[in-house]
Amino acid sequence: MNSDDFEAFAVRAARWGVDYRRTLRDRPVRPAVSPGDLIGRLPAAAPDSAEPMETIVGDFERLIVPGMTHWQHPRFLAYFPANAAPMAVVAEIYASAIAAQCMLWQTSPAATDLERVVVGWLRDALGLPAGFDGVLQDSASTATLAAVLTMREKALGFAGNREGLVGQPRLRVYASDQTHTSIDKAIWISGIGQDNLVKIPGTGPNRGMDPAALDAAIRADLEAGHRPAGVIACVGATGVGSTDDIAAVVAVAKKHALFVHVDAAWAGSAMICPEFRAWWAGIDGADSIVMNPHKWLGAPFECSAHFVREPADLVRTLAIRPEYLKTYGKSDVVNYSEWSVPLGRRFRALKLWFLLRAYGLDGLRRMIHDHVAWAEALAKTIAATPDFEIVTPPMLSLFTFRYSPAGAADLDDLNMRLVNAVNDDGRTYVTQTKVDGRIAIRIQVGSFDATRADIEDSWTAIKDVAARL
Numbered sequence: 319m320n321s322d323d324f325e326a327f328a329v330r331a332a333r334w335g336v337d338y339r340r341t342l343r344d345r346p347v348r349p350a351v352s353p354g355d356l357i358g359r360l361p362a363a364a365p366d367s368a369e370p371m372e373t374i375v376g377d378f379e380r381l382i383v384p385g386m387t388h389w390q391h392p393r394f395l396a397y398f399p400a401n402a403a404p405m406a407v408v409a410e411i412y413a414s415a416i417a418a419q420c421m422l423w424q425t426s427p428a429a430t431d432l433e434r435v436v437v438g439w440l441r442d443a444l445g446l447p448a449g450f451d452g453v454l455q456d457s458a459s460t461a462t463l464a465a466v467l468t469m470r471e472k473a474l475g476f477a478g479n480r481e482g483l484v485g486q487p488r489l490r491v492y493a494s495d496q497t498h499t500s501i502d503k504a505i506w507i508s509g510i511g512q513d514n515l516v517k518i519p520g521t522g523p524n525r526g527m528d529p530a531a532l533d534a535a536i537r538a539d540l541e542a543g544h545r546p547a548g549v550i551a552c553v554g555a556t557g558v559g560s561t562d563d564i565a566a567v568v569a570v571a572k573k574h575a576l577f578v579h580v581d582a583a584w585a586g587s588a589m590i591c592p593e594f595r596a597w598w599a600g601i602d603g604a605d606s607i608v609m610n611p612h613k614w615l616g617a618p619f620e621c622s623a624h625f626v627r628e629p630a631d632l633v634r635t636l637a638i639r640p641e642y643l644k645t646y647g648k649s650d651v652v653n654y655s656e657w658s659v660p661l662g663r664r665f666r667a668l669k670l671w672f673l674l675r676a677y678g679l680d681g682l683r684r685m686i687h688d689h690v691a692w693a694e695a696l697a698k699t700i701a702a703t704p705d706f707e708i709v710t711p712p713m714l715s716l717f718t719f720r721y722s723p724a725g726a727a728d729l730d731d732l733n734m735r736l737v738n739a740v741n742d743d744g745r746t747y748v749t750q751t752k753v754d755g756r757i758a759i760r761i762q763v764g765s766f767d768a769t770r771a772d773i774e775d776s777w778t779a780i781k782d783v784a785a786r787l
């Protein structure tokens with residue numbers, strides 16, 4: 319590649335990105351396309367001869383962009399955010415240009431050191447004690463898998479990796495029935511098995527697990543001769559933000575010497591605001607915590623912060639050192655691939671460093687604070703609107719509501735039709751969940767560039783669409 323061409327197209331891509339962000343409000347949040355629409359418009363095979371970049375870039379704009387769901391759209395209220403703050407996107411451009419493989423200290427000296435520093439910054443910003451160390455994993459799913467593998471190995475005296483699970487005591491792990499499917503998956507992959515993930519019903523206003531029920535389940539398993547390995551608690555589960563009482567769960571777990579992993583993938587970002595830390599009171603007692611700066615905070619995907627009390631246990635579980643991965647002559651070397659399941663890793667620390675510096679903790683706290691305030695205000699508005707009802711109140715910036723006009727026969731069907739019609743309309747984008755077996759519409763306020771007006775406009779769109787149903 320001629321470096322003048324590289325310059326021309328790199329500059330063009332950066333300009334395109336800036337313009338894209340500027341004009342996002344004018345685009346539908348979700349495209350009106352069907353599965354396979356794009357496939358029919360693409361050639362069946364890769365070209366044998368090189369094509370002009372001009373054509374490729376033109377096809378990107380013409381074919382790809384109109385078929386994308388715009389996650390950075392200020393009126394995106396679906397799922398959870400996957401924010402990519404503009405200045406952190408700039409960091410990603412640099413990281414992509416260097417394209418380092420950050421598996422070992424020696425393959426990425428400054429990236430490894432920077433990761434140690436920014437993980438410490440983030441830990442302090444979240445109000446976690448200095449006793450926690452951490453790593454940037456690719457996803458919360460991976461962090462949870464690493465934590466489950468660690469609890470498995472600790473429970474087996476580190477014999478599982480060597481001997482396998484056949485002939486070992488039956489391991490048991492506990493979580494509320496509200497937790498994310500990444501926990502089930504980690505249990506599958508770790509060989510513990512779905513039948514050994516004990517789901518404790520979420521109860522009370524926060525739908526957290528009842529500590530007495532947790533204790534009873536652990537005792538019953540001990541009596542049956544099983545081996546409890548750990549507890550996975552959740553702060554801000556995906557459906558309606560269900561949250562366990564971390565202090566109470568930790569107290570029960572510690573009584574039985576069990577490892578505690580806390581999944582705060584989404585809500586963890588809000589813990590940079592001291593006023594929201596009551597949501598995870600007792601977190602100091604956890605052994606492992608995951609929160610995703612790639613959700614609410616604004617670090618582009620993938621950037622999942624995994625904090626651990628005893629890195630040695632994690633490394634003993636996941637480190638594997640063939641000759642070609644050894645680093646000689648350096649003491650105190652951190653090789654982050656030994657803290658994670660995949661060997662290869664991107665330079666993730668750079669975007670977090672740019673993010674924290676370019677916006678400052680105060681700027682990020684203000685964003686989170688605004689989102690929570692706007693969600694609470696919108697929930698109030700909806701509660702006061704005829705034919706609508708709040709189903710679950712705001713947990714931080716997430717709440718659910720239902721369209722329930724008098725005389726409507728099948729509210730589940732009506733609300734699903736409303737979700738689909740709102741999303742086809744394109745002015746905003748919402749998703750549904752089930753609350754106590756019935757459909758509710760989820761709203762989370764969390765887009766990095768959202769304004770109060772975007773949230774009000776989104777509500778106007780939902781009301782308009784409902785009136786036309």
Ligand SMILES: *Cc1c(COP(=O)(O)O)cnc(C)c1O
Nearest residue numbers: 457458459498500555556583584
């Ligand atoms: C998003 C989410 C996850 C999964 O996160 P990934 O980084 O996509 O693996 C897990 N738990 C909760 C509570 C989440 O919100």
